[in-house]
Amino acid sequence: MSAHTPPARLRDAWIALSGLSAVFLFEMLDNSVLTVALPTIGRDLAASTASLQWVSSAYSVAFGGLMLLFGAVADRFGRRRTMLVGLTLLAVASAATVLVTSVEQLVVVRALMGLAAAMTTPGSMALTFRLFSGDELRVRGLTVVSTAGLVGLAVGPTIGGFVLAVAPWQVLLVANVPIALVALVGIRSGVGADQPEDLHRHPLDLVGAVLGTATVVGVLVTPTLAVSTGGWLAWAIAVATVVAVVGFVVRERSARHPLLDLALVARPLVASGLAYKAAAGLATAGLSYAVTLQLQAAWGWPPALAAIGTLPQVVVLLVSGRFVGPFVRRVGLERAAWTSAAAVVLGLAVFTVLGRTGYPAVAVALVLVAAGMRVVGAVAGARVLSGLPGDRTSIGAALVDTASELATAVGIAATGTVLAAFVPGSVTVAQPTAAHAAAVVGALQVAGAVITAVAALLVAVGVLRARRGASTPEPTATRPTPTATGSPTPTSTPTIPTSSTAPSSSIDHHQESSRA
Incomplete structure (x- = not known):
């Protein structure tokens, strides 16, 4: 080489x-x-x-x-x-x-x-x-x-x-x-x-950096304060977060060299990838929190048994890696992205509707979420980076991680808020009564329904943005071709198409170049 x-x-x-x-x-x-x-x-x-x-x-x-x-x-x-x-x-x-x-x-x-x-x-x-x-x-x-x-x-x-x-x-x-x-x-x-x-x-863009950091920190901190303390401090930080969001958008739309070019974020490949990643992060966080509480707070399982109860998810995460490549190659990058995100959302829906019937439904939900996570984690990020110019890949990767981090925080905060509203007293008690267990399970169903609806909406947004991208090609970008040990060579290539044949066509082109 x-x-x-x-x-x-x-x-x-x-x-x-x-x-x-x-x-x-x-x-x-x-x-x-x-x-x-x-x-x-x-x-x-x-x-x-x-x-x-x-x-x-x-x-x-x-x-x-x-x-x-x-x-x-x-x-x-x-x-x-x-x-x-x-x-x-x-x-x-x-x-x-x-x-x-x-x-x-x-x-x-x-x-x-x-x-x-x-x-x-x-x-x-x-x-x-x-x-x-x-x-x-x-x-x-x-x-x-x-x-x-x-x-x-x-x-x-x-x-x-x-x-x-x-x-x-x-x-x-x-x-x-x-x-x-x-x-x-x-x-x-x-x-x-x-x-x-x-x-x-x-x-x-230092001003944009300050406003962006304030926005993300506010979104992460506000739900926790609202659930744990409430009062004027939570409201003050919520208002400050809204001000930071508005200020960030205004700054990035008007700055000559913005920290985050919002036009790039609006590109179909980027927007759809971020929507899939956020949907998966939201549903995964909601399910993880809900399963832990249902097994221990509602069903009274000890921590060790609850850990064993999550083993289906662990096993799928560890053994399914070898199937990701063949699956993406078979169905294409776009279809793999939305179906894997949808599998995560479906897992949460199964838990929401059937979780109270017994552990088998919980196990099915864990398997669906784990299988979806295994794929969407790689393909959603690949879509986002494929839709960006070569000199914006780090900010693109940061966007992917930020979307996941924010979605996780929102999923946990939403579940906690519903529990605080529907369950009197503490969620965790030493000896849960039948009434307490029913209240916890009922609250988890409400929270699961809300999160499932929002996550499903994000998947739908991703699909619609991807279809728009398929009908409207994105601008040609100069993308460097890096190596493991050598320097990159700039090459002008169009953004990777969104059709289901994109992976195989790119692979064939790469193999032909290698043989040449």
Whole structure:
């Protein structure tokens, strides 16, 4: 393979994929492991319930609020460079956990780790996409990277439980240091250095960055405050969030060099991919929260049995990766995107309608959601990045992650709000009565119906936008063709079409180029 030829096989880019996979492993493993450790952290640091909530929230708010900013920074100053800086920060912040002596210090460490995640996670998707030239390899590469994250998400609680039995909780966060080192080595060795022609030099829209960060942080924080405290503070932050949203839109429509070009977001490929990703994130968050509460708060299952009850989802997530590529190749990128998002929404609908009848319906719902997640995570991101110019892929990846993060927050907040309104007193009680169990199940049905309707609407919006894109070709963009170890070569190619034959046509073209 020449210095300017993209990898023809996944194995040709295994060093880069190893490093990029380590980034996703950190993102998914971190929060799932920490959740198990929160009770231990609370006892060790004498932390209140509110303080423990901020241990988790500090990471999510920093991560979600800063992704758009660092996506724009990466497109201007280098995706590889931004990731390497973020990974260095991650290693340092994780190692600093051993010095923590108070919950306030831990919150600061968690915020720094969220900052590091904002610098690294969008770049990992963008760089994975840019390693390859054909649709099939791009989807397979994104599937490999996302598999690492899903493995971390699936096994995190189990690993955390075993570690806490023999070691202090700090070990769980310090474990991010070797993960960051693996990512550093893989990306530094396997991904080519940023090239000037692969970036754009427009000034960074700092006003837009502040307004965008305020918008995302407000959306993430407002639902939590509304459910937990209510009162004037929640209303004040809600109003400030609306003002930030309006200000952000006005700024991005009027700025000469906006942080986020709203015209690009409106492109059919981009808009449909974001709609599918948001629908899947919303339904997944709603189902995960609802299943946990129904098994434990309504049915009285102990935590260990409830963990076993979620095994169908874990198994599907772990074993279905090999089927994603063949499925996308068979049905096409667009059909794979909307059907996988619809499967996630269908899983939540099954739980909403039949979940109260017994565990078999819950298991079916978990399987449907897991199967849909496995596909939509790769193909929705690929659609968004395919619809953007080559020098906007990092901001596109940040958009995908932001859409998922916001949808997850909304799904959890919506479920919590309905529960607070329909269930008197605390949702979790030591000995649930029949009346309490019925109230919890009824509230979960209401919440599930609301979230299912909104998620289904998002899928419909995605389908309509994609059909519009099929009838109205998008502008031709200059897209660099990067390599695992060499520099990218700019080539003028049209945006990948949205028809079901897009993957195979691109694959054939790539194979012909390789043979030539």
